[in-house]
Structures are given as C-alpha cells and as structure tokens.
Amino acid sequence: MTQPAILALEDGTIFEGISAGAPGLSAGEVVFNTAITGYQEILTDPSYARQIVTLTYPHVGNTGMTDQDDEATQVWASGLIVRNVPRRPSNWRSQVPMPEWLIKRGIVAISDIDTRKLTRLLRDSGAQNGALMAGQIDVAQALAAARAFPGLKGMDLAKVVSTPTSYEWHDGQLDLDNNVFVHANPKFHVVAYDFGVKHNILRMLAERGCRVSVVPAQTSAADVLAMNPDGVFLSNGPGDPEPCDYAITSIREFIARKVPTFGICLGHQLLGLAAGARTQKMKFGHHGANHPVQTLDGGRVMITSQNHGFAVDEATLPANVRVTHRSLFDGSNQGIELTDAPAFSFQGHPEASPGPHDVGPLFDRFIDSMQQAK
Numbered sequence: 592m593t594q595p596a597i598l599a600l601e602d603g604t605i606f607e608g609i610s611a612g613a614p615g616l617s618a619g620e621v622v623f624n625t626a627i628t629g630y631q632e633i634l635t636d637p638s639y640a641r642q643i644v645t646l647t648y649p650h651v652g653n654t655g656m657t658d659q660d661d662e663a664t665q666v667w668a669s670g671l672i673v674r675n676v677p678r679r680p681s682n683w684r685s686q687v688p689m690p691e692w693l694i695k696r697g698i699v700a701i702s703d704i705d706t707r708k709l710t711r712l713l714r715d716s717g718a719q720n721g722a723l724m725a726g727q728i729d730v731a732q733a734l735a736a737a738r739a740f741p742g743l744k745g746m747d748l749a750k751v752v753s754t755p756t757s758y759e760w761h762d763g764q765l766d767l768d769n770n771v772f773v774h775a776n777p778k779f780h781v782v783a784y785d786f787g788v789k790h791n792i793l794r795m796l797a798e799r800g801c802r803v804s805v806v807p808a809q810t811s812a813a814d815v816l817a818m819n820p821d822g823v824f825l826s827n828g829p830g831d832p833e834p835c836d837y838a839i840t841s842i843r844e845f846i847a848r849k850v851p852t853f854g855i856c857l858g859h860q861l862l863g864l865a866a867g868a869r870t871q872k873m874k875f876g877h878h879g880a881n882h883p884v885q886t887l888d889g890g891r892v893m894i895t896s897q898n899h900g901f902a903v904d905e906a907t908l909p910a911n912v913r914v915t916h917r918s919l920f921d922g923s924n925q926g927i928e929l930t931d932a933p934a935f936s937f938q939g940h941p942e943a944s945p946g947p948h949d950v951g952p953l954f955d956r957f958i959d960s961m962q963q964a965k
C-alpha cells in the first residue's frame with residue numbers, strides 16, 4: 592500500500608508525493624545531483640551526511656542495490672527525493688530493490704514530486720534546509736523541522752562520521768568476472784585520514800600498490816608520523832571544513848615536514864586552509880557526474896564527478912600555493928598545489944563512484960610523489 596510523503600522547505604514550499612522508503616521525519620540541507628546513475632554510491636557517500644539529495648534524473652532505482660557498491664558501511668544521506676521509482680529493478684547484480692533497501696535502513700524518501708521544479712527553485716534561490724516526512728503527515732511539524740535545522744555552515748561533521756578506530760585496507764578494484772576485490776602487492780604505506788572516506792578512494796590507492804592505514808579524523812600528526820608513512824591522504828567528508836581545526840593543525844605539520852600529501856574534496860579544502868587560504872559556502876554547490884574542469888597546465892578539459900557545497904576562495908591563496916584546476920561551470924577553484932612542499936589536492940572526485948575516471952591519474956601523481964620522496 593502506498594504511503595503519503597511530503598517535502599517541506601524552509602521557505603514554506605511544500606511538495607506532496609509518495610513514500611519511497613521508511614516512514615519518519617528527517618531534516619537537512621536539500622541539494623540536487625545531476626548524475627544519471629550511481630544512486631547507491633551517492634546515498635552511502637559520507638560527504639552527504641545531513642543532506643537530503645534530490646536526483647534530477649527521473650527514473651531512480653532501475654538497477655536495484657548490490658552490497659559491493661556501498662561507499663561506506665551505512666547510508667549517510669538524510670533522505671532521497673526522486674521523480675519516479677521503477678516497479679522492479681533489472682540487473683544481474685541486484686540483490687534487493689531500492690525502496691526495500693531504504694526501508695531496512697530507516698531512510699526516508701519521497702517519489703512522484705516535480706523534481707525539475709524543486710531543482711530550479713534551489714538553483715535560483717540557493718541551497719535550502721528542508722525536511723522529509725513519510726507515513727503519518729503533519730505539515731506544520733515538517734516545516735518546523737526544516738526551519739530548526741541549523742544549516743551546514745559552521746558544522747564540523749568530519750569527526751562525527753569518521754571511524755572510531757584505525758584499520759588497515761587491502762581491497763583493490765572489483766574483478767566482476769570472478770566477483771572478488773583484487774589485492775595488489777604493497778610498495779608504499781599511506782596513512783589515510785578518514786573525514787568521511789569513500790571506499791573507492793581506498794580501492795584506488797590499494798590497486799596502485801599502497802598499504803593503507805585508515806585513521807580517525809582527530810589523530811594527531813605525531814601519531815601519524817610515528818607510523819612512518821610514505822604519504823598522507825586527506826579524504827573527502829561532510830560539513831564545513833573551517834571548524835576542523837584538529838585536521839588543519841595536523842596538515843600544517845605534514846607540509847612543514849615535506850611529507851607527500853594528497854587531498855580530495857574536504858581534504859582539498861583542509862589543505863587550502865592549512866596553507867593559509869579561506870573557504871566559503873557556495874550558492875548551491877556542485878553535485879553531479881558531468882562537470883567540466885580545466886587543468887590550467889596545458890588546458891585539458893576533464894569531465895568530473897563532484898559533490899561539494901564549500902569551496903576554496905582563490906583570492907585568499909598565499910604566494911606558495913598554485914591553482915591547478917578550475918570549474919568551467921562557475922570558475923571556482925578545483926585544484927591546488929604547494930610550490931614548497933609535495934602537497935596537492937583536487938576539489939572534485941578522481942575516484943568517481945559514480946562518474947567518469949578522467950581525473951584518475953591524480954592517484955598516479957600521488958604515487959610518483961611518494962616514489963620521489965623515497
């Protein structure tokens with residue numbers, strides 16, 4: 592039996608639809624993602640914590656859900672908004688249909704609303720806080736929950752989603768023919784800070800010959816250096832980078848000691864902050880799998896996967912930081928490197944998952960910088 596669901600935005604707009612997941616109430620910042628597939632990776636990406644994601648692609652759930660496609664051990668998005676859920680998935684790898692998977696995990700979702708109208712609204716007015724309610728509906732309560740959400744600015748979520756304890760990661764890419772994750776012989780030891788790390792990043796490091804030690808977000812630089820890493824990786828993650836002072840302090844230490852350092856997304860923003868730049872909240876951010884980004888050295892354009900609502904403010908970059916990449920959508924910063932330390936970072940997602948692999952070679956660059964430092 593279908594259950595009703597609503598989306599309430601803080602500006603008072605109410606969308607009425609059908610529940611496509613668990614009953615309940617969930618608030619967060621509402622963002623739109625333009626990827627045409629990869630909904631499972633998006634829902635389990637920890638960078639989506641405290642965000643309700645609307646997908647602009649109209650059919651979501653076509654390929655069902657497969658455990659191997661999770662990007663973390665749980666769903667982190669606060670909810671899902673879609674135009675239409677197909678009646679049944681069709682994919683030889685699918686284990687369970689999306690609505691069933693969402694219900695089992697207690698995730699609120701809504702379908703059968705006009706996602707084009709919602710996306711236009713967010714694009715014109717900027718990101719808004721909102722609340723999803725499914726099952727028993729109380730419009731006033733949903734609106735109050737949307738308005739009570741404090742917003743992502745100033746919110747430190749990296750330490751909330753991070754692993755409580757360190758662990759070692761060995762899996763490389765999935766070999767679909769044999770249905771196993773490939774293991775490579777490790778040549779480098781990388782300590783990866785988990786600010787909300789996606790598994791595909793760890794796989795791309797492992798497949799390039801890295802033994803990866805994943806550590807909690809608040810691990811001190813001294814503890815990391817005691818592990819004798821060849822390189823330090825700074826992961827993606829949710830929330831505002833500015834309040835993550837523990838991470839910024841540690842990164843300054845790695846830069847000063849010239850430890851090869853590579854950052855992705857939140858990790859990129861944190862490297863920028865550690866170098867002395869500032870970050871700012873964007874109007875509605877970048878969320879999708881088709882964003883053109885230009886490499887300033889040589890001018891090549893790459894199609895990239897993106898998921899961020901904050902950006903490094905290029906006007907505040909100190910003299911020892913070079914801009915390496917820019918978004919061709921809005922000219923915002925997409926990459927930096929330090930001129931006096933082997934540290935560089937990228938705002939988008941070279942690990943894709945979902946998305947194109949145009950920027951994958953940045954992982955090879957990190958390997959090269961560890962090789963040179965040896």
Ligand SMILES: NC(=O)CC[C@H](N)C(=O)O
Nearest residue numbers: 827828856857899900901
């Ligand atoms: N994917 C990420 O790492 C996101 C970084 C940061 N939370 C932002 O929204 O900009």
